[in-house]
Amino acid sequence: MSAPVSPSVSRVGVWLIGARGSVATTVVAGCAAVTAGLHPPTGLVTETPMFADSGLPALSSLVFGGHDTVDCPLPKRAEALAAGGVLPPGLPTAVRAELSAADREIRTGGPLPGDTRGEEELITAFACDLRDFIRRYDLARAVVVNVASTEPPPTGAALPPSALYAAAALRAGCPYVNFTPSTGLDHPALTPLVASAGLPYAGRDGKTGQTLLRSVLGPMFSQRALTVRAWSGTNLLGGGDGASLADPAAAAAKNAGKERVLADTLGAAPEGEVHIDDVPALGDWKTAWDHIAFDGFLGTRMILQTIWQGCDSALAAPLVLDLARLTARAHETGLSGPLGELGFYFKDPAGEGPGALAEQYAALRRFAERLRRAGAEPRGDRLARPGGRDAADRIEEQR
C-alpha cells in the first residue's frame, strides 16, 4: 500500500496504554495477521484506496509496546480471547512470535497499589520507557494510544492515570490518541504543555457501536425533518469495559460522548437515557439496543429500534491501527494540535467538527488528500536522532 522505504526511517512505534487488554491484544495479533496475509484488512479504513498514496506507515512497519499494570502475557491473553470467540481459533499460535515480541516491550505502568511515587516521578518514568523504546528500535516516531479501561472522571486536582500517561507522551515528544472517555490530555493542568508541545493528538472515545449508529441515524431524522421525541438506549457488555463502566461515574463519562452526537445531529438532545450494564456472561461481546420514538407528518408517532451485536475488541482494534498510522503520518508532515479531521473515529471529537458520520467521512477524505500532498517534514528525522534537544525536552524543563 505504502511505497517501500529504507528500514532505518520507516519503523513507527505504537505504544499502548493498557497493553495487555483485549483491545491491545487484538491490535497486535490483528496487525500481524493482516500483514502476513492471513486475513483481509476488514475494518481498516486506512487500507482502502482513499489512503493509497497518503504516505501512511505500512502495517508491517509498526512496532508495538506499552504500559500496563497487570502481567498476563500477550500470548496467553490471545489464547483466552480465541477461546471466547474474539480471535479466530488458531490465530494465537500463528502470530505467537509477534505477540511475544510485543510482550517484551510492555513496561509496568502505574500508579500501582501502594505506589509512593509522585506524579512527576511517574511521568518521568513513563517518558523514560517511551524514549528507551524509540531509541532501541531506532523508530522514526512513536504514537501513544490509550486503550485502557475507562476511568471515573477526576474529582480533585490530582492527575488521573490517563493524564499521567498523556503527560509522558508530551514529554517524550510523542503524538497521542485517546481512544477512551478517560481524561488523557483534557486536564487543565496539561493545557499549557499541550499548547507548547507542538504535537498532533486525537480523541476522544472511539466510536465503535451504538454511537456509530447514532451518527448516521441522527442525521437521517434531521434531513427528513422528522422530530425525534425520545432516544433511549441500553448497552450490555462483559469484559473489562463492562466492569469499569458499571461504576456510575465512569458511565457518566461515556454517556456524555454518546449524547453529544445526538445533540449535534438533531439540534437538541431528545428525551431518553442510556444504560451501560456489566454482564460478565457476555464476555467481550456487547449488545446495544436503541429505541427511538419520533413524530412523523401530523404528529404520527413512529418507532425505530436497533440492535447491535458486536465484539468490542474486533470493533476497536482496526480503528486503533488506523489512528496510530494517521497520527504518525500527521506528525511526520508537521501537523500539530487537535486533529479535528479524525472525528470519524470518535464519540466526542477534539476540536469543532460535524457530528454526522457522512460529513466526518468527507473530512477524513480531505485529510487523506492533505497527507498525500504533504512531503516528509524535518520533524520526521528529528526523532530519529534521539540525542537532539527538542520540544519534548523543553516541556520537561518547564515542569
Added chain:
Amino acid sequence: MSAPVSPSVSRVGVWLIGARGSVATTVVAGCAAVTAGLHPPTGLVTETPMFADSGLPALSSLVFGGHDTVDCPLPKRAEALAAGGVLPPGLPTAVRAELSAADREIRTGGPLPGDTRGEEELITAFACDLRDFIRRYDLARAVVVNVASTEPPPTGAALPPSALYAAAALRAGCPYVNFTPSTGLDHPALTPLVASAGLPYAGRDGKTGQTLLRSVLGPMFSQRALTVRAWSGTNLLGGGDGASLADPAAAAAKNAGKERVLADTLGAAPEGEVHIDDVPALGDWKTAWDHIAFDGFLGTRMILQTIWQGCDSALAAPLVLDLARLTARAHETGLSGPLGELGFYFKDPAGEGPGALAEQYAALRRFAERLRRAGAEPRGDRLARPGGRDAADRIEEQR
C-alpha cells in the same frame, strides 16, 4: 415561506393518480392542516430553512385533484384513517371543506372492468381531465403524482394503467412524479414522447422506511470497511399496498429498488432476501425488520438488526408534497428531463446519482440553491394560457 404572489400566477395543481387512497387523503388533509397551523410541518423537507428562498409554491397555493377508480368520498376516507390512528382524531372534521373541495376534482380513472376504450382513448380522456382542471382553476401549472397501488410489471406491449396516466401528463404538458415502483414513464413506448416533451420528471418509488434506513446504514458499513455478508429483510404491511404487494410480481418490482441501494452503497449486492407480507391486521401501519450479518476485523461475525414501525401514509404524504412543490418549481424555472437531484426521495432514482442518503441530501441542497438562483421562466406563464400551442400539443399530434 414563499413570498406572497398574485393569485393568478401562484396557484399550482397537484393531480394525484390514486386520489382516493390513504396516501392521497393524507396529502390533502395534511396540506390543509399545516396551512391552517393545526400541525407543525414535520416531515416536510421543503419547509426547512434550506428551501426558504427557493421560490417553491406555498402550501396554501396548492390545489388538489386526481384520478381514481373507486368512489369512497375523501371526507369519509379521512374518517376511516382517523379511526385507524393514521390521521389525528378531529382532523377530518377540521379540514372537511378542503377534503370536499379536492373530492369534487377527482375524475374516474381507468381502464375500468369491462372498459372498451383503447389506450389512445384513455390517454386522451385523462389529458382532457387534466387540462380542464388547469383551465378552471387558472393554474400556473399542475404536477401529476402517481400514488396508486403498485402494479405488477408489464408483461407485453400493452401500456399498464400507470403508463397511460403518465402519457396523459406528457400530453397535457404536466411535470410527472412516480412515487410508486409501477411503470409510469419508464415504458419503451413512451421514451420518444418523454424526450420531446421537455418536461421535468422524477421517480421512482418513494423511499419511506426500510430503504431509507438502508441508504444510511449501507454507507456506514462501507465507510468503515466492514464487509456485509448478508442483508435480509421482512416487511409486514396491511392496507392497499400490502394486498397489492402480496402479488409476487408486484413485490418483485418493489424489491428491485430496495436492492439497488445496497448494491450502490456496498459495491455489490450481499446475500439475503426481502419479503413483503400482506398483514391486513396492521392496517396502514407497517413494520420492517432488517437483519445484517457483517464481518469485522479478522472476520469476526457481528449482527445489526433494525425494526422500523411506521405509518405508511404519514411517511409518504410529506414527501409527495415536497416532490410536487419541487417539480412545479423546476418546471417554472425551465428544467426538463429526469431530476436526478431528487434521488433523496426515491428507492430507484431516475438518472445517475449517489445511493447514500447523505450525498443525496447534499445534492438536494445544491438543487435548492439552483432553484433559488433561477428566475421564473416564460414556461411558467405559458401554461396559464391554456389556449396556446406548446410542447404538449406537439406530443399529442405526434401520436
Added chain:
Amino acid sequence: MSAPVSPSVSRVGVWLIGARGSVATTVVAGCAAVTAGLHPPTGLVTETPMFADSGLPALSSLVFGGHDTVDCPLPKRAEALAAGGVLPPGLPTAVRAELSAADREIRTGGPLPGDTRGEEELITAFACDLRDFIRRYDLARAVVVNVASTEPPPTGAALPPSALYAAAALRAGCPYVNFTPSTGLDHPALTPLVASAGLPYAGRDGKTGQTLLRSVLGPMFSQRALTVRAWSGTNLLGGGDGASLADPAAAAAKNAGKERVLADTLGAAPEGEVHIDDVPALGDWKTAWDHIAFDGFLGTRMILQTIWQGCDSALAAPLVLDLARLTARAHETGLSGPLGELGFYFKDPAGEGPGALAEQYAALRRFAERLRRAGAEPRGDRLARPGGRDAADRIEEQR
C-alpha cells in the same frame, strides 16, 4: 354469563384507589363498553368459559367509586386517553353517563399536601367513605383495588398512603386487592388487623407485560434444561407510572417482583439488571426489551430477545375487573386470607405458589371450580346490613 339475580343482592362495589388515573378510567369505561356490547370482552379471563358457572358478579352489576387526590373529571380524563390512542375514539362519548356516575362517587383521598390529619383520622375518613358508598347503593359488598401510582417503599414506622387505604378497607369489611407494588396490607402494623379481619385479599403488582413474558419464558428454559446466564431488561414508559418509577426507590419495589419470577422459575436469579425509564413522549404506551443470554448444549452461547409494546392501561384494566369479580365472589363464599390461587395475575403473589404461568393458570382453573361448587355464604348478606356489628367494627375498636 352469570345467572340473573335480583338487583337488591347482586350489586357489587368496586372502590378504586387512584380512581382518576388511566387504569381506573379504562376500567370504568371498559366495563361499560363491554356491558353495552360495544366491544368483545378481550382480555377478560373471567369472561372465558372456564368461569361460566363460578357465580361471579356480572359486569353489569358492578358499581364504581374510589379515592383520589386529583380532581380531573373522569369524562375529561377519558377524552384525553382517547386522544392518546389508549381508548378507542368515540368511546368516551358513548359511555359518558357511566363515567359521570363513577365520577360522582370519587371522594378526596389523602394525605393531601399540608394535611394535618393523623393516620387514624385518615383511616376513619376513608372507611367512612367506603361504608357510605356501600350503604347508599345497597351493595352486597365492595372490593377495594389499589391502582394508584407506585409509592417508594416506606422508610420509617409511618404508614404510607397505600397502607392507610388498605387499613380502611379492613375496617369497612371490604376485600382488598393490591394491583401495585406499593405496601398496601404488607405493613407490619397491619398484620394483626389482617389476621383478625377474616377477609380475602390478593396482590401484589399486576403482571401486565415484561413479567408476564418472563413467567412463560423462564419455565421454557428450565424445562429444556438450558442454562440462563444473564437476563437483562429495559422498560420505557411514560404516563404517571413512568414518572413515579423514575424514583429509584419506587423502581426498586417494582423490580423486586420482576426478579422473583426468574428466581422462582429458573431456580436461581441470573445476572442482569432491569431498568425502568420515564419517557414522557411514550404517553400511556410502554416498551419492554428483554435480552436473555443462555447456554445450550456444550456451552454454546445463544440469545433470545423480546420486545413488548403495549398500552399499560389496556393491559391492566381487564385484570382489575377480573380481580374485583373474583375477590368479591371469594368473599361471598366465605374465603379469607391471601388468595394464592390468583398468582396468575401478580408479579409477587401473596402466599406460596408456582411462578410459572401455566401452573398459575391451572391453579386459577381449580379456583374457578372451587367457586362453582361453593354456595353463597351468609357473609354476603351481612354487609348489606351496614348497621350490624361485624369484624370490621372489631378492627376499628382494636386500634
Added chain:
Amino acid sequence: MSAPVSPSVSRVGVWLIGARGSVATTVVAGCAAVTAGLHPPTGLVTETPMFADSGLPALSSLVFGGHDTVDCPLPKRAEALAAGGVLPPGLPTAVRAELSAADREIRTGGPLPGDTRGEEELITAFACDLRDFIRRYDLARAVVVNVASTEPPPTGAALPPSALYAAAALRAGCPYVNFTPSTGLDHPALTPLVASAGLPYAGRDGKTGQTLLRSVLGPMFSQRALTVRAWSGTNLLGGGDGASLADPAAAAAKNAGKERVLADTLGAAPEGEVHIDDVPALGDWKTAWDHIAFDGFLGTRMILQTIWQGCDSALAAPLVLDLARLTARAHETGLSGPLGELGFYFKDPAGEGPGALAEQYAALRRFAERLRRAGAEPRGDRLARPGGRDAADRIEEQR
C-alpha cells in the same frame, strides 16, 4: 444416573440417518464430551432429576452408527464445526477417538445419483446394515433417528428416501424417531407395516427454536384472553438445512408443523406467513424473528416481537440424545405405536396431544414416571438374540 448394568445387555445403538451432518456430528461429539465430564449436560432433559429412576440407557452405553450419502469423515466435520463456533475449540481433538469409532459405523445410504436399485433392494440393504450393527456390537437394541436434511414432500407413489430408511428400521425391528419434517413412517404404503411391527416411534420435526417459543407464547395469549390478530415470522439459516429449506416445497413441509402449534394453542390459525431463508453467511447459526400483533382490552393494538439466535446443531443434538434414550427405554418396556407423550420435543407430534409446552412437559413427566414403574420386558432380550424370529422378520416376509 442409571444404575450400572452388565455390559452385555446395556449397550444401545443410535443409528443416525444423515450421520455425517452437523446435528449427527454434534450428537456424537457431545455425548462423548458429556460422558467424559468435559461439559455439563446442558440441554439434556433426560439428565434432569425427573428421569433419575426411569431406567434410561446411560449416555456412556450409547453406540453410534448410521447412513449418509456423503463421505466427509466425522473428525474432519467436527473440526469444521469448531472453526464455525458450533463446537467448542479443542473438543474435536478431545473426542477424536469416539468420532472415529462412529465414523467407522457409517454406511453408504441411498439412493445415490444414478442408483439402479429398486425400493425393496434399498430397504433390504439398509436393514441389513442395521442388523449387522446390532449383531457386531451385541446391542440390546438400536434406535433409528432421522436427522437428514428436509426432503420436499413426496409427489407420487414412490417412497422418498426418508421412508425407505424408516421401512428398514421397521424391518430390522428398530424403534424410529423422525426428527425432521420429512415423510419417514408417515407414508400410506408404510401404514400396515407400522401397525404390525409393534414398535414404538416418535416424531416429527424437532422443536428447537421459533416453534418452541410459539408453544409457550401461544398459550400465554390464550390464557390471558388476548386476541392474536397476526403472527408473522422469518427464519434465517445457513448450513444444510437452510439450503434444503430454500426449496419452497420443503419449506412448506416445515411450515405446516409451525402453524399447527398456533392453531392448537390459539384455537384458530391467525393471519401471517412464515419465511425460511437460506443465508449461507450464517453457517450453522439461525435467527428467527416473530412479530405478533394482538388485540388487548377494547381492541387496543399491541405487539410482541421475539428474536431467537441459536445454533441449530446445539439446539437439536441434546433432543436427539433424549429421544434416542427415551425411545430405547420405551422399547425395552414393551411400548409400541406413536409415543404421544414425547410431543414436548416435536413441532408436529405423532398422535393426539396438547400443543402447549407446559402441558407437554407435564405429559413428559408422567412418561418418566411410567418408565420408572415399568420393568424390563422380554423384548429387550429378544433383540440381543439376532438369530431369533420376530416381528421384524414377519414384516420382511410380508413385503
